[in-house]
Amino acid sequence: MASKATNIQDKALGELFYISAGGDIDKNNCAAKQSKDYPYPVYANALVNDGLYGYANYYKIDGNTFTVTGRGDVGHAVARHCMYVPIVRLLVCQPSMDDDVDFFAEQINYARIFIESTGVPQLTAPQLSKIKVKRPSLPEQRKIADLLSAVDDIIAAQEAEVAAWEKRKKGVMQKLFSQEVRFKADDGSDFPDWEEKTLGDICMYERQRSEGANFVGTENMLKDFGGVTFDNSNADGSGTLYHPGDTLMSNIRPYLKKAWLADRKGTCSTDVLVFHPTSVEPGYLYWLIASDAFVRYVMSAAKGSKMPRGDKKHIMEMPLLLPNKDEQRKIDDCLSFLNDVIIKAKNELAKWQELKKGLLQQMFV
Template structure:
C-alpha cells in the first residue's frame, strides 16, 4: 500500500499506526434494504422538511424519514463516475433523511466523515459496469469490494475534524457568494424599476427614461455551424468556435479553419460584443464576449448603436431573462429568435445615466468575482489536501 504524503500524529507526538487497505464491507454496514423510492405523485402529496436523497444528492423534501443518523451515500448509477475529480460521488448525511434506490446507504464502523472523504472523489470506475448503452451502474456486490486505505480510528477522527473545518469555511464562502449575488439582484430591481436614480456629476437630474425597441438601437446577427465530419473545416483550426454554452467563457472547446468560416454561415464576433443564447439549455443567457471567434446559429450577437452602453444592455436583458423565457418559450418549448430579441422594448435612461448604472453593477460584479475566486481557492486547497491524504 502506498503511504499517504500527509499524516497526522497522536496528541503525545507519536506516530499513528500504518494505514491498512480494507474493503467497504469491512468498514461499513450496507443498509440498502431500507431505502425506498418515492414517485413524483407521492412526493407532491408529501412535501415537507425531510431531505430526500438519490444518486444526485438531495432530490427534494418530504414529510417522512427512513433514517435518523450519520450515513454515507454512494452513487449507484449516473455519469459522475467518469467525472469523479470534479463531481462528488458520495454524500455525508446526518439526522433525518429518506433515500431512494439510486444511492447505496452505508453506516460506517469508524468515523462516518472520514469514510465520506475517502469516497467523495475516488475513482471507482473499475468496480462499475454498463447498464444499457452508456450508463454505468455500481452494483451492491461490487460496491462492497471497493478498497480504501484506513488509518486507526484516532487518526480518522483527526482527519475528519480537519476536513470538516475546511468544509465549514467553504460552505460559509458559498453563502457569502450567494449573499452578494442576491445583493446585486436587489440593486438591479431598484435601478431598473427607477426606484433609485443617479444624478449627473453637477447634481442635476438626468432626463426621464425613454422606451426603446432593442432592434432600433442595436445591430444583431447570428451564426452557423460548418458541416460536421468535414475534416478541413475543423482539423488544425485556429478560429475559436463559440457555442451557446460557452458565452461566459474565455476559451472554447472547438476551433474551426478559415474554410470552415468562409464556407458556412458562421460569423465572427469581437471581444466586447454582446452574446445572447437563443435556444437550448442556456436560452436567455447573455454576456459580453471574452473571445474573438465565430458563433453558431444558437447565438445572437448584439452590437449597440449610437453609444448605447453594452453593459447596461447586458444587465437589462439579464434582469428580464425569466420574463422573456416565460413569454416566448411556452412550457419550455420553442426557441428564441433574432426577431423576438429585436422586438423587445425596455425603458432606457440617457447614455450618461446608463454609464453610471453600468459602473455600479460592474463594481458589484468585481466583488462577486473576488468572492468566487476565494471560494475556488479554498476548493482547490481541499482538493490538494485530499490528494495528499487519500492516495
C-alpha cells in the first residue's frame, strides 16, 4: 500500500487552476461523427462515454486540463490531454502552475462534491474554486497519478470482462429459450418436444399473508437480477409469504429486471410478485422470468407511465413452450454456471475498486 504523501500544501482549487464554464455550442460547426473535417471532440455534462457529445471543426481548449460536471450529476472530473470544445455548464480547470491534471482529477472525484438543490443541482466555477485540495510536489503528484492510472486500467479491464460475460449469458439464454440450441439426454437421445403451456399452468403467485423476518420491498431488489437486500425493520409487519425456491419479481417498473430466486423463507411487500413453482423446476422458472421475452411480455400490458405495474392476470396467461424436467435442469445448470462466472468476475472487480478506495484514503485524507 502506498505511503501517505509528504510536504503537502493545502490549497483552494482556484489558487492552482483557472476555472471556466464551457458555454454555448456552435451547432453550425459541429457533427455527430468524427472526421478529418470535424476532428475535435465536444464534451458536455454527462457521465456516459466521458461526456462525449460530438465533434467540431474548431477547438477552445488546448493542452492538459481536467473538466468537472457542473449540472445534474455534479462533481465528476475527467483529465483531458487533447484539444477539445467544452459546452454548457461543463467546468474546465486549466493549471496556472506546473501541476498534474490527472492527480487533481482523481482528488476532485474522491472529494465527491455534493450540491443541495430543490431543482437540478448546479456547480458553479466560483463554488468549485473554493474546494480545498492537497498539493504535494509535482514528482509525487505524477507518481500517485501513475499508480492510480494503473489501477484504473485493471478496473476497466475487469469491467469489460464482466460486460462480456453478461453478453454471453444473454446470448445463451436467447438460444436456449428459442430452442436454437438443444441439450441431449444423458444417454445421447433427443429430449421430447416442448409442450405448449401458460405461466399459470406451471406456477402460482402466492397470496398468503404472514409476519416474519427477511422482509423484501421493491426498493430492496437489485436491478438486473442482482439479488436482494433485507429490511428486517419491517419484520413485525404483515407481508406476502415466500419460501426457498420461489421466484420474487418487482411488479413496479419490471423493465429494470428486478427478480430473485429465494434461498430462504420470508415476507415481501404486495408490490413484489411471488411465483411458487407447481410443475416446473424452481431454477428453470427463475431463468424464464429472468428472460428478456418475459420482461417484454409483462411490459406489453403494464399500467401507468411513471411507475408502470405489470397486470397479474396478464402475466399468468403468458404463453410458453416448456421442456421436460430433465432438460429444464440442464438449462438451469448451464445458466447457473455462467452466472457463477459473472459473480466471480464481479467480486474480483469489487476487490480492485476497494483497493483504489483504500489508496485514495491514504493519499488524500
